[in-house]
Amino acid sequence: MKMASIFVTTGATVTFKRLIEITLDSKFISHVQNLGYTKLIVQYGSQPDGETLFKSLLEKLDIKSSLVDNYITGTTLYGFQISGFPFTNDVKSIMESSDLIISHAGTGSILDSLRLQKPLIVVINTNLMNNHQLEIANELENSNHLIKSSSEISDLLNKIDKIQITTLVSLPKPDFSVIDNILQEI
Amino acid sequence: MGKFEIEVAVCSFLVIIIVLCIRLIFALPSLKHHQIKTSPLKSIEDKNVMVLLGSGGHTGEMIRILSGSNTIPKVHNLHFITSSGDSTSLIHLKKFINETNIETKTESLELPRARKVGEGFVSSIISTVKSILFTFIQFSKLKIKPDVLIVNGPGTSVPICYYFFLLKFLGIGKTKIIYIESLARVNDLSLSGKLCYLISDRFIVQWNKLQKRYPNSECYGIMV
The missing domain is CATH 1.20.5 (Single alpha-helices involved in coiled-coils or other helix-helix interfaces)
Incomplete structure (x- = not known):
């Protein structure tokens, strides 16, 4: 059996509660376990409400958790492992070892995932006012670099099914000679 | 009379x-439409280059841009400016300095934002003027007159760009401003971008359709 893992990131500053709620849902977990995933890692953000929410959702799933290497970790009755942590300076190594990334629409998280060429689903936070994050997600979805989802659990599950059979296009590497030329010319 | x-x-x-x-x-x-392109008298390595690091996402993009550059590590006088209290930017910067092994100076200044999120038009003009004056005091104390200033659009960019433009207007400064708009701006410029559009020497956006709306801007695709 493959050990496939999903990484969920809500961004470090503002807690995207809805994303934590829909991924720590029994419907979500049984769905992804059926697809062959065995592990879920959640970055719930540095705000205290993120950790509180994460812990209460684990309780709701009847999971006894303990603190292992700064991760709050527990396992479901069916052997699905869930871990969570607030923030790391080395998010890339976690992304590197993940097989699917479900992220908020922050530019940093999107770029980190795409530069590592990981399958990426971006969940849109409709609660954010003046939502230009939606623009970048739209644009990158149009060019097939990622798949976008609403924050409804049914939509997210559809998109997880879709990403299993979709070949995403990798993001072209940036041309760093551009900034060098600008600096030389100025 | x-x-x-x-x-x-x-x-x-x-x-x-x-x-x-x-x-x-x-x-x-x-x-300056008919600017004759000649190579600058002083090479970039010998120039004083100042980079502004703003909040979260802006710092992330700036570090991505600079970390790919072959020129930045060769600059002898490289200054980074961060807002005091912005520890996340300092962590990113430290990591970047360690990885690239560059020599640089970092100043943490108390920088006012040009506007608060959700502020009205008139009051945002007033707070912009206030923040320019405040930045003026901060920077005149700092006594660094960069040849090149690189910003990528946090709220703190606006007063800083206007400060150095004002020095140029008064004939006592020669700072060239490079403004790089955030990748998150696809359809329109940020307010910082709009305010700095006319006073920047090079104005770079990362999406072609945005370049078409702003003819003085340049686009070379995604830079981060």
Whole structure:
């Protein structure tokens, strides 16, 4: 059996509660376990409400958790492992070892995932006012670099099914000679 | 005051306005359409380069841009400016400095934002003017006059860009401004971008359709 893992990131500053709620849902977990995933890692953000929410959702799933290497970790009755942590300076190594990334629409998280060429689903936070994050997600979805989802659990599950059979296009590497030329010319 | 004095006052006022306008036309980089491209007298390595690191996402993008550059590590006088209290930017910067092994100075300044999120138009003009004055004081204390300033659009960019433009307008500064708009701006410029559009020497956006809306901007695709 493959050990496939999903990484969920809500961004470090503002807690995207809805994303934590829909991924720590029994419907979500049984769905992804059926697809062959065995592990879920959640970055719930540095705000205290993120950790509180994460812990209460684990309780709701009847999971006894303990603190292992700064991760709050527990396992479901069916052997699905869930871990969570607030923030790391080395998010890339976690992304590197993940097989699917479900992220908020922050530019940093999107770029980190795409530069590592990981399958990426971006969940849109409709609660954010003046939502230009939606623009970048739209644009990158149009060019097939990622798949976008609403924050409804049914939509997210559809998109997880879709990403299993979709070949995403990798993001072209940036041309760093551009900034060098600008600096030389100025 | 007699009629004559009023006429003199009005005339001198008009002359001052006209002189200021002419000076503005010469100072505005966006109006230099027929600039002859010659290689600069001083190479970038010997110039004083200042980089502004803003909040979260902006810092992330700036570090991505700089970390790919072959020129930045060769700059002898490289200064980073961060807002005091912005520890996340400092962590990113430390990591970047360690990885690239560059020599640089970092100043943490108390930088006011040009506007608060959700502020109205008039009050945002007032707070912009206030923040320019505050930045003016901060930077005159700092005594660094960079040849090149690189910003990528956090709220703190606006007063800093206007400060160095003002020095140029007054003929006591020569800072060239490179403005790089965030990748998150696809359809329209940020407010910072709009405010700095005309006073930047190079204005770079990362999406072609945005470049089409702003003809003075340049686009080379995604830079981060």
